[in-house]
Amino acid sequence: MRQCPYCKVGIAGDLVKCPLCQSKLTGSGEDPCYPKFEAQKKRSFFYKAQLFLAWGLLIVGIGLDFMVGLRLPGYPKLHWSLLLAMWLMVFEFGIMRQFKPGTGSAGKVTMLVLLAIAGWCVTAYFFGFMKITVDLVIPSALAAMITANFVLALIDKNGNTMAYLLSGLFIGVVPSVIFYFVRAEMPLAWAVCLMVSVVLFAGAVIFRGRAVAEEFRRRFHV
Numbered sequence: 001m002r003q004c005p006y007c008k009v010g011i012a013g014d015l016v017k018c019p020l021c022q023s024k025l026t027g028s029g030e031d032p033c034y035p036k037f038e039a040q041k042k043r044s045f046f047y048k049a050q051l052f053l054a055w056g057l058l059i060v061g062i063g064l065d066f067m068v069g070l071r072l073p074g075y076p077k078l079h080w081s082l083l084l085a086m087w088l089m090v091f092e093f094g095i096m097r098q099f100k101p102g103t104g105s106a107g108k109v110t111m112l113v114l115l116a117i118a119g120w121c122v123t124a125y126f127f128g129f130m131k132i133t134v135d136l137v138i139p140s141a142l143a144a145m146i147t148a149n150f151v152l153a154l155i156d157k158n159g160n161t162m163a164y165l166l167s168g169l170f171i172g173v174v175p176s177v178i179f180y181f182v183r184a185e186m187p188l189a190w191a192v193c194l195m196v197s198v199v200l201f202a203g204a205v206i207f208r209g210r211a212v213a214e215e216f217r218r219r220f221h222v
Contacts, residue, residue, distance in 0.1 A: 002027040050095065054088045061085070075127075083123055090119045106152045106164040113145040139193035142171055146193075150200040154207060162215040165204055172197025 001010040002025035004018040011018060014029040058081075064070040065081035072080050094112045117138055124133040146168035153161040176194040180186045186194075205212050 002029055047095065051092070054092060058085055058088055078126055083126065086122060087119055090115045104152075104156070104161060106149050106156070106161040109148050109152070110145060110164050110167075113141055117141055135187040136189045139175075139187070139189040142168075143189075143193040143196045146172060146197050146200055150203060153204060153211075162204070162208070162211050165200070166212070166215060169197050169201045 001012055002015065003010055004021065004023055004025055006023050007018055007020050009018075009020070011025055012030055014031070016025060016029075017023065018025055061081040061084045065079055072078060093115060094108075120137060121130070121133060124130045124137075146165070149161060149165045149168055153165040156162075172193050176186055176190045179190050
């Protein structure tokens with residue numbers, strides 16, 4: 001057992017420094033008291049490596065944009081490095097959600113898709129393809145998200161996914177209804193998104209009816 005010369009206590013295991021005062025321990029070490037988490041170390045290294053690359057891209061992009069004056073062809077006044085910074089923030093937040101403990105798969109998928117949609121809308125505004133984004137990209141992404149949450153709800157045994165599946169019904173129905181009354185027509189992609197959300201909600205009632213009822217009671221206190 002190793003000893004701390006200042007705290008006058010014995011420290012079991014293979015620690016090198018005292019956990020109380022951080023002084024170097026004396027004596028011979030023993031077998032580790034706790035198992036080593038090699039997988040966690042690998043995940044930590046991967047996170048740090050991608051964070052280093054993201055910061056490198058951001059710094060280089062800002063330097064080329066604001067210092068060198070490099071512009072995208074056809075967009076002489078657009079500071080593209082700000083869009084790059086926004087997408088890197090979306091990417092980093094998505095990575096953080098992947099590493100955050102206690103977050104279910106449905107929550108990660110939903111948050112990542114919504115952040116990606118928000119980033120895509122900002123990009124589409126500056127590059128001039130907002131119409132195709134609203135009429136095609138957004139409903140397609142939402143339909144894919146609702147489908148993924150439906151699959152996760154079927155295999156989830158703890159009931160943590162049902163809330164995201166039921167919110168998909170709201171996400172699919174409300175924008176489609178707004179389009180129908182504002183434009184007096186509904187784009188095909190939004191109609192597909194609406195049908196997907198309603199069909200999968202019916203599937204949730206059929207396959208997981210009790211879980212759906214419990215989720216409604218929990219959310220609306222009925």
